[in-house]
Amino acid sequence: MKGLKVVTIGGGSSYTPELVEGFIKRYDVLPIRELWLVDIEEGREKLEIVGALAKRMVQKANVPIEIHLSYDRKKALEGADFVTTQIRVGLLAARAIDEKIPLDHGMLGQETNGAGGMFKAFRTIPVILEITKEMKELCPDAWLINFSNPAGIVTEAILRHGAIKKTVGLCNVPIHMEKRMATLFEADSSRFWMKFAGLNHMVYAINAYLDGVDVMKQIPTKMEEMKDSEAMKIQNVAAVDYEPEFLRALGVLPCYYHTYYYRQDEQLAKILKQHKEGTTRALEVKKIEDELFELYKDENLQIKPPQLEKRGGAYYSDAACNLIESIYNDKRDIQTVNTINNGAIYGIEHESAIEVSSVITKSGPMPLNIGKLPVQVHGLVIQMKSFERMVVEASVEGDIEKAILALSINPLTPSDKLAKEVTMKLLDAHKKYLPQFFK
Numbered sequence: 151m152k153g154l155k156v157v158t159i160g161g162g163s164s165y166t167p168e169l170v171e172g173f174i175k176r177y178d179v180l181p182i183r184e185l186w187l188v189d190i191e192e193g194r195e196k197l198e199i200v201g202a203l204a205k206r207m208v209q210k211a212n213v214p215i216e217i218h219l220s221y222d223r224k225k226a227l228e229g230a231d232f233v234t235t236q237i238r239v240g241l242l243a244a245r246a247i248d249e250k251i252p253l254d255h256g257m258l259g260q261e262t263n264g265a266g267g268m269f270k271a272f273r274t275i276p277v278i279l280e281i282t283k284e285m286k287e288l289c290p291d292a293w294l295i296n297f298s299n300p301a302g303i304v305t306e307a308i309l310r311h312g313a314i315k316k317t318v319g320l321c322n323v324p325i326h327m328e329k330r331m332a333t334l335f336e337a338d339s340s341r342f343w344m345k346f347a348g349l350n351h352m353v354y355a356i357n358a359y360l361d362g363v364d365v366m367k368q369i370p371t372k373m374e375e376m377k378d379s380e381a382m383k384i385q386n387v388a389a390v391d392y393e394p395e396f397l398r399a400l401g402v403l404p405c406y407y408h409t410y411y412y413r414q415d416e417q418l419a420k421i422l423k424q425h426k427e428g429t430t431r432a433l434e435v436k437k438i439e440d441e442l443f444e445l446y447k448d449e450n451l452q453i454k455p456p457q458l459e460k461r462g463g464a465y466y467s468d469a470a471c472n473l474i475e476s477i478y479n480d481k482r483d484i485q486t487v488n489t490i491n492n493g494a495i496y497g498i499e500h501e502s503a504i505e506v507s508s509v510i511t512k513s514g515p516m517p518l519n520i521g522k523l524p525v526q527v528h529g530l531v532i533q534m535k536s537f538e539r540m541v542v543e544a545s546v547e548g549d550i551e552k553a554i555l556a557l558s559i560n561p562l563t564p565s566d567k568l569a570k571e572v573t574m575k576l577l578d579a580h581k582k583y584l585p586q587f588f589k
Contacts, residue, residue, distance in 0.1 A: 152183075153181050153182060153183025153184070154180070154181060154182045154183060154184075154231045154232065154478070155182075155183060155184045155186070155229055155230045155231050155232075156173070156182050156184070156185050156186070156230065156231065156232045156233075156234065156474070157185075157186040157188060157226050157227055157230045157232070157233045157234070157289075158185065158186065158187050158188065158233075158234045158235075158236065159188045159189075159223065159226075159233065159234070159235045159236070159237060159281065160188075160189060160193075160235060160236040160237040160238065160298070161186070161187025161188050161189050161197055161200065161201070161219070162187070162189040162193040162194075162195075162196035162197035162199075162200050162201075163196075163200070163236045163238075164196075164200075164438075164439050164442045164443065164446075164458065165236055165297075165458075165466050166187065166200045166204065166236075167200065167203055167204065167207065167446070167454040167455070167458060168454055168458060168466040168467045169234070169466065169467055169470055169471070170185070170203075170204045170207050170208070170454070171207065171453070171454045171467050172466075172467025172468065172470060172471030173185065173215065173467075173471060174207060174208065174211040174213055174215070175467070175471070176471055176475050177211075177213045177215070179475055179479060180471070180474060180475045180478055180479075182215050183214070183215070183216065184215070184216045184218060185204070185215055185216070185217055185218070186218045186219075186220055186226040186230075187200065187201050187204065187217065187218065187219050187220070188220045188221070188222075188223050188226045189221065190221065191221060192241065193241075194221070196443060197219055197221075198219065199443055199446045199447055200446060201217060201219040202446075202449075203446045203451060203452075204217045205217045206449070206451065206452045207452055207453060207454070209452070210452040210453070223281070223284065224284055224288060227281075227284055227285060227288040227289050227292075228288045228289065229288070229289055230285075230288070230289040230292045231289070231291075231292055231293075231478075232292060232293050232295060232474050232477075232478075233281070233285060233289065233292050233293070233294050233295070234294075234295045234296075234297060234470060234474075235278060235281065235294065235295070235296045235297065235298050236297045236298055237274065237277060237278075237298045238298070239270075239273035239274055239277055239583050240273055240580065240582075240583050242432055242435060242436050242439070244269075244270075244273065244580060244583065245261055245266070245270070245432040245435070246430060246432035246433065246436075247576070247579045247580065248261065248265070248266035248267075248269050248270060248432075248576070249261070249266055249425075249430045249431060249432050250425070250430065251265070251572060251575050251576050251579060252264060252265040252266060252572050252576075253421065253422060253425040253430075255568055255571060255572050256418075256422070256564075256568075257418075257562065257563065257564070257568060257572060258410055258414070258417065258418050258421060258562045259421065259425070259430070260410060260421075260431070261299060261300075261431065261432075262299045262300040262350075262351050262407070263351060263407060263410050263562060264410070264557075264560055264562035264563065265557055265560075265562075265563070265572050265573070265576060267299070267300045267303070267351075268537075268541050268553070268556060268557055268560070269576045269580060270299060270300060271300050271303040271304065271307075271541050271542075271545060272541070272544070272545045272553070272580070272583075272584055272586075272587075273580060273583045273584065274298050274299075274300075274304055275303075275304060275307045275542065275545040275546065276545070276585075276586060278296065278298065278304055278307065278308060278312075279307065279308070279311055279312055279313070279546075281294070282294065282308060282312035282313040282314045282317075283313045285313070285314050286313040286314050290314070291316075292314075292316070293316045293317070293318065293474075293477055293514075294308070294314060294316065294317040294318075295317075295318050295320055295470060295473060295474060296308070296317065296318070296319045296320065296488075297319075297320050297321075297466070297470060300350060300351065301319040301320060301321050301350045301488050302319060302321075302349050302350025302351065302352075302488050302503055302504075302505060302538060303350070303503075303538045303541050303542060304319060305317065305318075305319030305350070305488040305489070305503035306502060306503040306538050306539065306542050307542045307545065307546065309490050309501060309502070309503055310501060310542060311542070311546050316514065318473060318477075318487050318488065318489055318514065318515060319350065319487065319488025319489070319503065319505075320469055320470055320473060320487060320488065321350050321351070321353075321469070321488065321505065322465045322466055322468075322469045323350075323351065323353065323405050323406070323407065324344070324346045324353060324355075324405070324486035324505070324507075325465045325468055325469050325486070326465055327344065327346075327355060327403070327405060327406075328342065328343065328344045328355075329465065331344065331355070331358060331369065331403070334369070334372040334373065334376055335360050335365065335368075335372070337360055341360060341361050342358070342359065342360050343358075343359055343484070344357065344358045344359070344403075344507075345357040345358075345359075345507045345518065346486040346505065346506060346507050347494075347495055347504070347505075347506050347507070347518075347520040347523060348405075348495075348504070348505055348506075348523070348527070348531050349503075349504060349505055349531060349534055349535060349538065350488050350503075350505045351405065351407040352405070352407070352408070352505075352530070352531060352534045353405050353486070353505045354402040354403060354404055354405070354523075354527055355402060355403040355405075356402045356520070356523075356524070358403070366401070366402070366403070367398070369397070369403055370392075370394045370397035370398045371394065373391075373392075373394075373397070374391075374394045377391045392404075392412070392413075396412075399526070400526055400527070401524055401526065402524060402526075402527060404527075410562060411530065411561055411562070414561075414562065438457075441457065442455070442457060442458060445457065469485075472485060473485055473487065473510060476510035476511075477510060477511070477512060477514065478512075479512075480511055480512035481510060481511075482509050482510065482511055483509070483510055484507050484508065484509055484510070484518070485507070485508060485510050485515075486505060486506065486507050486508070487505070487506070487508050487510070487515050488503050488504070488505050489503065489504070489506065489508055489514070489515040489517060490502070490503065490504075490517075491503070491504045491506075491517070492517065493519075494506055494517035494518065494519055494520050495520045495521075495522075495523060495531075496520075496521050496522045496523075497522065497523070497528065497532060498531075498532070498535055502535060502538075502539070503538075504517070506518065506520060530561070533559065533561060534560075534561075536559050537556055537559045537560045540552055540555055540556035540559060541553075541556045543556075544556055545586065546586075547586075548586035548587045548588075548589055549587075550573070550574075550577065550587055553573050553577070553587070554566070554569050554570045554573050555569075557569040557572065557573055
């Protein structure tokens with residue numbers, strides 16, 4: 151059997167050991183011959199540390215996966231079967247700016263939502279589109295699996311402007327939600343599954359099945375009963391307990407990023423308080439990453455350390471590796487991914503990216519037919535899709551006016567005036583990484 155070549159761009163990420171663990175566990179059904187970890191020169195130290203740990207993990211597991219470290223993306227891509235992207239243009243320093251400037255103006259500063267998400271997309275989209283051009287030349291039959299945030303907007307950009315179309319965007323939020331809800335019902339994951347629909351970080355569980363019976367209506371009560379339990383805590387989003395009356399009337403389960411919209415005042419107050427105290431999520435992540443890389447340096451470490459789950463990347467291997475395994479083996483199981491709509495959700499353009507439960511085949515994801523989203527969530531999803539479309543257009547065209555318009559559309563923005571002020575300051579702060587706006 152011919153072995154597979156997988157290329158991970160952003161290989162120096164702290165998430166990489168999770169991915170390597172997933173590949174090791176699935177080696178019998180996903181025979182990877184070569185895993186290329188690729189990064190930029192600025193990430194050399196981290197890539198060397200992570201790469202050494204990856205080699206130790208493979209050696210301990212006694213699987214014949216060759217680990218290659220590279221700073222030459224084109225050389226790595228040649229002949230690849232799967233390409234995964236987990237990049238952070240501008241590193242964590244750029245994320246800190248994404249959070250700080252909106253907060254300075256009394257707006258939510260968050261990596262994938264609002265102004266922060268928009269500017270992370272602006273920095274990421276040109277790089278990802280360049281990668282698609284290189285893939286068309288060097289590995290035209292490969293699948294691109296993108297884990298870079300904001301995953302939905304990046305997928306939208308690839309589908310509309312990429313040189314390849316074999317792409318899937320991935321997020322660990324749905325699988326995390328499903329596992330948490332299964333815990334509420336004290337059910338093994340094999341007995342419990344949820345049907346998801348919406349957009350990345352704007353996705354809803356619209357059904358929840360236990361042994362084939364829809365138990366969605368029971369979830370608000372169970373969540374209220376278990377609100378103080380460890381199972382309900384999220385690593386990278388401040389906890390919020392929705393009013394049970396709201397959840398019952400909503401009829402579907404929002405993801406935890408919805409708290410920035412349904413509890414905007416509360417979340418803004420918490421984050422502003424942290425900001426005034428000199429703390430942001432970017433700084434917290436940097437501290438966690440520094441600790442992780444100190445652990446990774448230990449030559450006796452041969453497994454993924456459990457502390458990695460604090461990074462917010464729990465179940466990355468389950469999501470990413472399950473997807474690659476299912477495409478490779480044509481498993482036709484159901485997973486939640488970011489993919490082309492093709493009429494699955496009524497009211498969203500066929501060409502647009504959605505996050506939806508899909509049957510995973512060798513030909514890619516086949517979205518389940520959702521039809522109309524419930525009226526109580528339809529409007530917010532459509533508004534966010536308008537924002538995503540404008541972000542992509544602004545990025546590809548280098549259009550500052552469309553950037554201001556995009557942020558004005560976003561529900562987290564109080565006014566077009568603030569949208570302009572924040573956009574212009576972020577453009578100036580990130581000028582090095584945004585050449586499309588400064589032609």
